[in-house]
Amino acid sequence: MTDATAKPLVTMTGIDKSFPGVHALDNCRFDLRAGEVHALVGENGAGKSTLMKVLAGIYRKDAGVITIDGHEVEIANPRAAQDLGISMIHQELNLMNHLTVAQNIFIGREPRRRFSTFLLDDATLNRNAAQLLEMMHLKIDPRTKVADLTVAKQQMVEIAKALSYNARVLIMDEPTAALTEAEIAELFAIIRRLRSQGVGIVYISHRLEELKQISDRITVMRDGRYIDTVPTPDATIEQIIRMMVGRTIYESAPELPTEESREIVLEVRNLNRAGVLKDISFTLKRGEILGFAGLMGAGRTEVARAIFGADPIDSGEILVHGQPVRIKTPRDAVRHGIGYLSEDRKRYGLALKMDVETNVVLAALQKFVNAVGWVDRRRTTATANHHVATLAIKTPSLQQQVKNLSGGTQQKVVVGKWLTANTDILIFDEPTRGIDVGAKSEIYKLLNDLARQGKAIIMISSELPEILRMSHRIIVMCEGRITGELSSTEASQEAIMTLATQRGGIVADNGDTGGSPGGQSDSPRLVSMESQSA
Amino acid sequence: AAPAAPAAPAAPAAPAAPAAATAAPAQEAAKKPYIPVISKGFQHQFWQAVKAGAEQAAIDFNVDITFEGPESEAMVDKQLEMVQTALDKKPDALCIAALDSKALIPLLERAQAEGIPVIGFDSGVDSDIPVTTAATDNIAAAATAADKMAELIGGEGEVAVIVHDQTSRTGIDRRDGFVNRIAEAYPNITIVDIQYGGGDHLRSTDLAKAIIQAHPNLKGFFGANEGSIIGVLNAVTELDMGGKLVIIGYDAGKQQMDAIRSGLQAGAITQNPVGIGYKCVESAVRALAGEQLDPITDTGFFWYDASNIDDPQIQALLYE
């Protein structure tokens, strides 16, 4: 509201929306001007996505008024929103995996053959998609199946799709959660270009530093209510956080152990998996947080999955407490005290239709069997209650289905699961993806606590500040190889990036690329593209 | 009660080795004639009895047979495919119990064109291609059942019927034979319900129970094949109503025979399934030998009850 002269493109006032049992939006408001980037922030479950889904015609509002260009509108379905020039990039990927990139981008608006309403013109479709991708500097063949792309590429396809509508209002719900620095830079360039063309952009993110770079105004929501809107230059991050959580968050400095432990808990020797991993060797010590850094698709998740027995390995040795172990299934891993917190909690972390309690005890269920052979409900409830309390899991009850919880809360449920399993080696893969600042600092604190209790922790993260802040040691990967190891003292963003782009790994070994395996010059994106087809 | 229909009790037990059987194989000692027998089904006991007769004849006349039939009597198309495949096997003759008397004709024409004699059994085909048909007159047989029913319930009251199939020839003929006879000859008898149990013992049981529940004044129950009547018997047993209903069945089978012996069931119509199977293969052998055959071989039906069930003549017609 600082620039009173700019005419609002969209206004939303008095918006109310309830889901069974949850009052998600309570008299909420929001406005958007042409040619601005308006950031929307709030804790997990604050109602950001819900508010924007109302605007995009996905949810019907219970009450309230939406105007566009000053005219009141009813947005009954996504089609109506599109017709009004509103397009949305969803927090979750919303792609048809079996279809190609081009088919995904233009779904619902396929070019037709001449004189025909039903026959598709796929040549034009691919050409249009190619143009669009090129404009975004994306090197993706529009005929690639989306299933064959990495998550980051899929996210970029989503963005391309949203842009293809040439919308006047573009809503981005956490577009950067799965992107690398370079892709984020590319995205920001696109956003700036659109802004200069007069597009109004809603930008939802938990990465508050980004807001400073890209947004013009920031609106804060809490508990389904509107809190305030401030011009970005006038706001400090601390201020915004305070508005978000309604209190000051004390961000502790990394609490590194004074004395480094010598006890090696996990040792990995020469782990290989054709086309994905090459000669992975490292050690993990008791009480240590070992950071795994690298660009998207560097193979960090693959290392974790290989150690955890989720994917087969071709060769290599794993030693737990100095003993060689055979880990062929996740069950073996859990038995040897390894827990894995996946980067994609919905797909790999949670039984979404089940309640909080079951999810929390799932990995350790056998421990809760009583003499009769039944699951001891009293103990599972007690354990779940304990974790709900210590992790501050925001759930109405233990019987709440996990699918009804917000993303950050879900993540905490997964953490609770591995705490219940009480494994002494924990692999956290992107533990703070999609998590609000409050929850994030809690998770950091948790990681430190766990390390201090003697757990050995691997933390995979694409956020360099997070890696730098949390890790005792940092392993950097590129193209399926470990390209270097840094101690906390020698680590810096620059040092990590240098190692993370040290190419010449397994892709070159495959030998069939026409690309430039040795070149460091190209954008980091290339990495995932190349290994993706391997 | 005596045999209720004119019938030539073609006892299958001891066929005189016919001239045909000795004459034909003389030239081709190595290759036995091949005669596919395609029935209307194969899982039900009735068809298994037919199969037993056909296999006996195959031994007696030194021929090869195969016996197959679709899983349900509704599957007209599957039977067509079986006949077609059988013809592709270049058989010497073909025995067929047509599910649909018209649908088969084109294939029978092909058989005729290829010089393969066709023998019908169980029920006829609307065509003069079959050199003979060994069949039961189901309409007359069911009418006999109706007469017995009327006699035993005293000419008046409520009667229900369970039939195995609503659309198959045997199902229709037995239902209509029974129903029409009652309508014509016994005005004081009402048929209160006709339901179809697919020949499935369990379903027929629950079906019969519901009918009995719905009609407390029911006096008689007719089951038109083995599965149907066993359903009725189970229902009566489970409801503890033994002796309160006149039960008349069809075909044989151990449970039905036991019920007749014990008096739970009044009696039943039996065809001559073993004889039908035997007869059709025998006719095929005769046709191959160039014999002239009567166009219709009535294989007959009989009423049996506790009084005559153990007569050797009747026993020969029954299967367990």
Added chain:
Amino acid sequence: MSLETTSSIPFSRTIFRSDATQKILAFAGLIVLFVVFSLASPNFLTFNNIVGILLATAVNGLLALGVTYIIITGGIDLSVGTVMTLSAVMTGVAIVMWGLPIPIGVLVGIGTGALAGLVNGLTISKMKVPPFIATLGVMMMAKGLALVISGARPIYFNDAPAFREIAMGSLVGMIVPDYKIPNAVLVLFGAAIIAHLILTKTVMGRYNLAIGSNEEATRLSGVNVDRWKTAIYALGGAFSGIGGVIMAARLNSAQPALGAGYELDAIAAVVIGGTSLSGGEGTILGTIIGAFIISVLTNGLRILSVPQEWQMVITGAIVILAVYADIIRRRQK
């Protein structure tokens, strides 16, 4: 790290979607049918007819119990009907042909079902064949084997008269002479209680739900999903085996040609009972209600002497409506 104090969101509101109300409503369809048929025919609400309905539910109910587990994993089982038949035949073989004692024969029957379920389970979990196809194949094989083993002839239990008592005797009647409820009904209810306890109280039940909800996440939680899935299919098969024993006892014979098509009734019972075909949720109580809805409907239409072709039409419509009512109810909750 106690954050509770900071959260001001009124989550308590979610508590109103009470599960108890939910369960009472699930009975609604059944009760509506009961009332309608009772008003339409005086012969419906008689003791004998109610016993008839209970008895008619026994076999389908048992099959449906097993199918419930399998549908909860997100799978399907088309083989229940013919596996039931094969179990009945094997029971007959054991008792009549091999002359084994009845309890052993019963175990052979149940074991046959479990074995067939095991084949389903291994095909699905080890060979990764989709459940629809795996169980379709086993359905055909069981059908064929039942005929092969029995020689396509029924096996009668006349020489072991006690066998029939398993289904048709009446323990209840021995205690309360006026209420001769056949044992088959007790077996159904007993099996349902055990099935309920397995689903809600045991590790197996919990894993069953978890696998149906998210198989991969369950695997990544260190659960041996393949083994548990196999076990669940075997358990489902065991219920078909019990169904086979009860059917054989009721018919006092093992009928080898029965069983085709029974799977659809069993699956319908499960789905009408509110178990989601996409897996991850379901209750035994629901399945039992679903099985009774089907039996009551079939029985009621027969009692009313509705022509059979119309019975089919009406049943088809009501199956859809029953599930639709369940959907509406959930949406409102």
Added chain:
Amino acid sequence: MSLETTSSIPFSRTIFRSDATQKILAFAGLIVLFVVFSLASPNFLTFNNIVGILLATAVNGLLALGVTYIIITGGIDLSVGTVMTLSAVMTGVAIVMWGLPIPIGVLVGIGTGALAGLVNGLTISKMKVPPFIATLGVMMMAKGLALVISGARPIYFNDAPAFREIAMGSLVGMIVPDYKIPNAVLVLFGAAIIAHLILTKTVMGRYNLAIGSNEEATRLSGVNVDRWKTAIYALGGAFSGIGGVIMAARLNSAQPALGAGYELDAIAAVVIGGTSLSGGEGTILGTIIGAFIISVLTNGLRILSVPQEWQMVITGAIVILAVYADIIRRRQK
């Protein structure tokens, strides 16, 4: 195709997992069966028998075509068999009872199928009833209605002799007299080509795949998913309608009791053909191959005079193995 220049990345590699190789391999199962049966019996590889196989595939193939679309949406259609029957009956009613011209009668038959499909589609998309239950209900209703309308009697087309020619005449035979391939086979191949074009070249096919791949994402993209899904079920129903017409023409009669259980053969053909039951992928060519695998298997076992109960056992095993082979093949690609 103008992209090669802009991209420095070797996309060509994706071409090696060539769909062509894939498709040739899909034939492998079929060819193996052919070779085995040809070696085992001299009567197998005869012109007459091959025509017999083709003819036996016609109806199941047509049903399977329709089911392919529906499985691609991630749904299932249990009603195809009885809807086929209902369509045959309505064709009979139109031509024989109402005396309408044959082409109109054929349209009535196809229209009946489409209408039944529409009911499926609306029940699924508007009432949100799961496809299994919706089509199970319609299956029962169609079965009942076929009996009601026909009076449970076959309707014979003897007075319209040209009708039979639709299936059993031979256009090919008129041109090449030695090759009397029945028209039913041409209808199957013609329908398959149209089905293929619809799936790959039209908006409907695209949305079909999109819905099966991710229904919610398709909806969020502004596609009217409910309407398209309804249309797809109606299209599937139309193929059942064509199947019904061909069935009636082949039998020269509309048999009202046929059709129960036919849905399983059709679904098996689709899945053996590599269409995933979880939706999103599938091909018409695969379905046709799947349908032929079933027919060749059935025919070959009969030609070999394998006892019928063993035929069931073998068919069951081979259905599983065929799908397993497909799974292995995909895993290797």
